[in-house]
Amino acid sequence: MSDRGERRIPAELVELIEGLALRRPPPQIAQVHRIVAGVAVERGLPAPSYNSVRRVIRRLDRGLVALAHHDPYVYRDQFELVLRREALQPNDVWQADHTELDVQIRDGSGRAVRPWLTVVLDEHSRAVAGYALFLGSPTAIQTALALRQAIWRKADPRWPVCAIPATLYSDHGADFTSTHIAHVCADLRMQLVHSTPGRPRGRGKGERFFGTITTELLPTLAGHIPPGNHGRPVTPPSLTVTQLDEAVGEWIVGTYLQREHPETQQSPAQRWTTGGWLPRMPESLEALDLLLLTVRTPRKVQRDGIHLHGLRYFATTLAPYVGEAVTVRYDPRDLAEIRVYHRDKFLCRAVAPEIAAAAISMHDLQAARNERRREPRQHLTARRSLAELLNNPQPARGNTAAAPVAPDAADGLRLKLYQED
Numbered sequence: 001m002s003d004r005g006e007r008r009i010p011a012e013l014v015e016l017i018e019g020l021a022l023r024r025p026p027p028q029i030a031q032v033h034r035i036v037a038g039v040a041v042e043r044g045l046p047a048p049s050y051n052s053v054r055r056v057i058r059r060l061d062r063g064l065v066a067l068a069h070h071d072p073y074v075y076r077d078q079f080e081l082v083l084r085r086e087a088l089q090p091n092d093v094w095q096a097d098h099t100e101l102d103v104q105i106r107d108g109s110g111r112a113v114r115p116w117l118t119v120v121l122d123e124h125s126r127a128v129a130g131y132a133l134f135l136g137s138p139t140a141i142q143t144a145l146a147l148r149q150a151i152w153r154k155a156d157p158r159w160p161v162c163a164i165p166a167t168l169y170s171d172h173g174a175d176f177t178s179t180h181i182a183h184v185c186a187d188l189r190m191q192l193v194h195s196t197p198g199r200p201r202g203r204g205k206g207e208r209f210f211g212t213i214t215t216e217l218l219p220t221l222a223g224h225i226p227p228g229n230h231g232r233p234v235t236p237p238s239l240t241v242t243q244l245d246e247a248v249g250e251w252i253v254g255t256y257l258q259r260e261h262p263e264t265q266q267s268p269a270q271r272w273t274t275g276g277w278l279p280r281m282p283e284s285l286e287a288l289d290l291l292l293l294t295v296r297t298p299r300k301v302q303r304d305g306i307h308l309h310g311l312r313y314f315a316t317t318l319a320p321y322v323g324e325a326v327t328v329r330y331d332p333r334d335l336a337e338i339r340v341y342h343r344d345k346f347l348c349r350a351v352a353p354e355i356a357a358a359a360i361s362m363h364d365l366q367a368a369r370n371e372r373r374r375e376p377r378q379h380l381t382a383r384r385s386l387a388e389l390l391n392n393p394q395p396a397r398g399n400t401a402a403a404p405v406a407p408d409a410a411d412g413l414r415l416k417l418y419q420e421d
Contacts, residue, residue, distance in 0.1 A: 009048045013040060014056055017048075021057040022068040029054050087124035090272045091279065094129060094165040095121045096146065096176065097206040098138040102214055104223035104237035105244050107135055112223070112237045115244060117213075118142055120150040121206050122161060123169075126261050127268035128209070128252050129161045133245045140178040141332055144292040147184070151292075152285055159253045161272050163279030167191045180295050187291045188282070209256075217251045294329040294339065301326055306340065306350055313338050313350035321347070 009017075013036055020032045030050070037047040048056075087093040097119060104112045118132040130150025132142050153162045168185060170176040172194050185192040218224050221244070223237030239247070257269040264271050282288040299306050301321045305314035308328060318340070327341040336355050340347045 009052055009056070010040075010045050013045060013048060017053055017056045018060060021060060022064065024069055026065075026069050029057060032057065087122075089275055089277055090122055090124050090127075090161075091163050091165045091277075093123040093167045093169055094150070095123060095206045096143060096168060096170045097121075097210070098173070098175075099210045101218060102225040102227075103218050103221055103239075103244070104225065104233045105239045105241060106237055107241070112233075114225075114231075115241060116142075117210075117248065118146040119206060119209060120146050121209055122165075122268075122272060123205055125161075125266075125268045125272035126205060126209070126264060127161045127257055127272045129165075131248065131252065133241060133248055135241060138173065138175050140175045140180040141293070143175050143181060144184065148288060148292045151188075151282065152288060153281075156253055158269065159257065160269060161257075163281055164188050164190055167193055169193045169195070171195050183296050184291055212256070213248070213251070216255075217248065221247060290329065290339070294331050296327060296329050299326055299328045300324070306338070308338060309335065311335060311352040311354065313340075313352050315340070315348045315350040317348035318350065 016039060017032060017036055020027060020035060021029075033048075033050045033053040036053060039045075040047040098116055099119075100114055100116050102114075104114055107113045113135055115133055115135055116138055118134075118138060119128060120130045121127070122129050130146045130148070132146035132149070134142050147168075151162060151164055154160070168190055170192075175181065176192075176194065182192060184190075219226070222235050222239055223233045224235065225231060225233050258267050260267055261271070266274075282291075297308070299308060301318050301324050303322055305312045305318060306326070306328060307313075308330065321342060324342060326347065327344070328338050329341065330338040335352065337349055337351050340350055
């Protein structure tokens with residue numbers, strides 16, 4: 001190694017410089033130079049200049065330096081070789097992911113809330129196959145609703161994407177790893193693949209779509225939250241979930257699917273339709289709903305019917321199957337009726353007589369139970385407070401003794417204390 005006309009640095013000193021520079025924590029160049037100069041003098045070698053030592057250090061491989069000075073994940077994220085997977089044709093691989101949108105809307109009670117968006121994206125064409133806009137945290141049912149729209153044919157001719165994909169790729173979210181989604185993929189003969197925890201490689205296409213909708217559509221809507229604004233919108237929120245859903249749908253179908261994608265040089269809608277391939281469709285929309293929008297769970301037929309979520313479901317067809325193990329499918333949005341299967345064959349529909357006349361969802365049922373618990377808790381708190389007060393009476397003022405408590409206080413009315421009868 002030459003040093004701009006200076007003598008060549010001996011190989012053993014170069015190795016010493018590199019070894020010192022790769023220590024952890026990384027030393028200062030001046031410190032390395034002093035150590036190398038001292039070793040050179042001891043061995044009778046020409047001492048390299050400071051600039052020569054600095055050039056040797058700066059010529060070290062960046063990946064080697066990252067591996068030496070940082071944790072392994074830094075090298076993995078910046079320098080590790082990555083095999084980028086490319087789907088060979090439409091519906092080969094679909095990606096599913098969620099994001100909380102940078103916009104506030106009004107919920108049913110008028111409160112300002114931030115909605116969530118679930119998107120199912122075709123990797124080959126970058127076309128959006130389906131989406132679901134909702135309030136609250138992502139659930140398996142919201143994912144199923146997005147898949148329902150993605151798989152079935154759309155009424156809008158501008159949105160041709162449909163059919164059952166070969167593979168569904170997602171992260172390790174609780175909704176994607178749920179038993180319900182696993183059963184759905186198995187029933188549809190669709191492979192479910194999860195990314196490695198902590199290493200979301202391969203989901204960049206979905207992330208880029210979220211970035212596009214965040215920078216293009218959301219800034220045009222009331223209630224938009226710009227980056228770095230700490231969750232505060234620049235304009236008062238006014239949209240409802242339905243209105244935002246219409247805006248997102250029109251932007252996806254009318255703008256995103258029709259314009260040329262910078263990587264594929266084709267519009268997503270055009271790229272999805274090329275190739276002359278035959279989509280694999282479910283038998284009917286009813287059959288698709290049965291798989292996607294119902295939860296499957298094992299149960300045993302009791303003498304009084306099938307018990308599920310504290311409700312009793314009954315059908316005369318169940319009489320010969322008392323004690324038999326069955327599989328139940330139910331829609332969490334309407335618990336009035338369940339479908340019963342025996343040895344994978346449809347047996348009957350069973351109803352809950354208590355709620356058969358109304359559509360009761362899991363959310364409504366849980367809310368009703370919470371309300372029912374709240375009433376006795378309030379009475380319990382009142383009685384305990386009364387007992388505490390009676391057990392520790394207030395001291396009498398002056399020479400007057402405290403009078404007994406009125407009997408009506410035991411009924412939860414305001415406690416009245418009298419100084420004398």
